[in-house]
Amino acid sequence: MTRSGDRRGVALLVVLVLLAILGMVAADVGGAARLEGNLVVTLRSRTVARYAAESGVLAATARIDGLLDSVRSVNEQPEAFRHLAEYLAPFRDGDLGGARFTIAFTDLNARIDLNRAEPAVLQNLFAEFAGRGRAEAIVAGLRAKPLERLGELTAVPGVDEALALAVAPYVTVWSDGMVNINSAPEPVLAALPGLGEANAKSIVSQREAGALFLPATSALPTQGARVAFATAPAGILVATAPSRILIISRGWQQGLPLTHEIQAVYAVVGAQLVLQAWQERDL
Numbered sequence: 001m002t003r004s005g006d007r008r009g010v011a012l013l014v015v016l017v018l019l020a021i022l023g024m025v026a027a028d029v030g031g032a033a034r035l036e037g038n039l040v041v042t043l044r045s046r047t048v049a050r051y052a053a054e055s056g057v058l059a060a061t062a063r064i065d066g067l068l069d070s071v072r073s074v075n076e077q078p079e080a081f082r083h084l085a086e087y088l089a090p091f092r093d094g095d096l097g098g099a100r101f102t103i104a105f106t107d108l109n110a111r112i113d114l115n116r117a118e119p120a121v122l123q124n125l126f127a128e129f130a131g132r133g134r135a136e137a138i139v140a141g142l143r144a145k146p147l148e149r150l151g152e153l154t155a156v157p158g159v160d161e162a163l164a165l166a167v168a169p170y171v172t173v174w175s176d177g178m179v180n181i182n183s184a185p186e187p188v189l190a191a192l193p194g195l196g197e198a199n200a201k202s203i204v205s206q207r208e209a210g211a212l213f214l215p216a217t218s219a220l221p222t223q224g225a226r227v228a229f230a231t232a233p234a235g236i237l238v239a240t241a242p243s244r245i246l247i248i249s250r251g252w253q254q255g256l257p258l259t260h261e262i263q264a265v266y267a268v269v270g271a272q273l274v275l276q277a278w279q280e281r282d283l
Helices: 002-069 074-082 085-089 119-130 130-143 150-155 161-170 188-189 196-208
Strands: 093-095 100-109 210-217 226-229 244-253 259-269 272-282
Touching: 002 093, 002 244, 002 259, 002 272, 074 085, 074 188, 074 210, 085 100, 085 244, 119 130, 119 188, 130 196, 188 196, 196 210, 226 244, 226 259
Parallel strands: 210 226
Antiparallel strands: 093 100, 100 244, 244 259, 259 272
């Protein structure tokens, strides 16, 4: 015959087991709720960050469109783009009420296009950092398989991480092959056959002294330090203003770490910007 004390003990054990089970269920429900809540916050943060980054691109393009509208002819574009960084300064950091964006601008014609530049130009550039023999092998690899992203450069035979980092400020895959003499750095100018290191140094020195190179056909008055650039080395496409620009915009929701980045490439066609490429990623 079962004693009443034993029955109470069994009942207490059953209650304890049930409480333990209920506790585990409650913990699972709470964990799922927290996970779902975190997922909602992350999705919202990603959406806010993306639209903030897109707003940055729109703000920059509207500003540049306004700048292009203000010039009377394409011959005035070199002067206008010379001050583009200052012109965009008020829009570099935007507040959208709980979200923010920051933008950066790059003249892609200040760089050498790895897919479109002449082999001699590419060989001269890589030879500045890796020697002539290695440069020829690298150019052969680039010609065999054009790059879709600059990050693929290390996959080219002869290119290691150190060399890729060294040439990164001077190359792109998004240009049109033109080189802007008013913005290209010395290593880029020195790589152009017919210019060389001495002329490249001279051009950079003149720019630092305030010179602005203009098309030989420009009818602008020659006030200030302006230099007519009438001819380019044979077979080399040299410009005096950018025809390809890159706008990088990053957006985020204030107080949250997730950042969304948009890289937008635009062609400058007359007084208009025409979208050429658009890439997005979360950081």
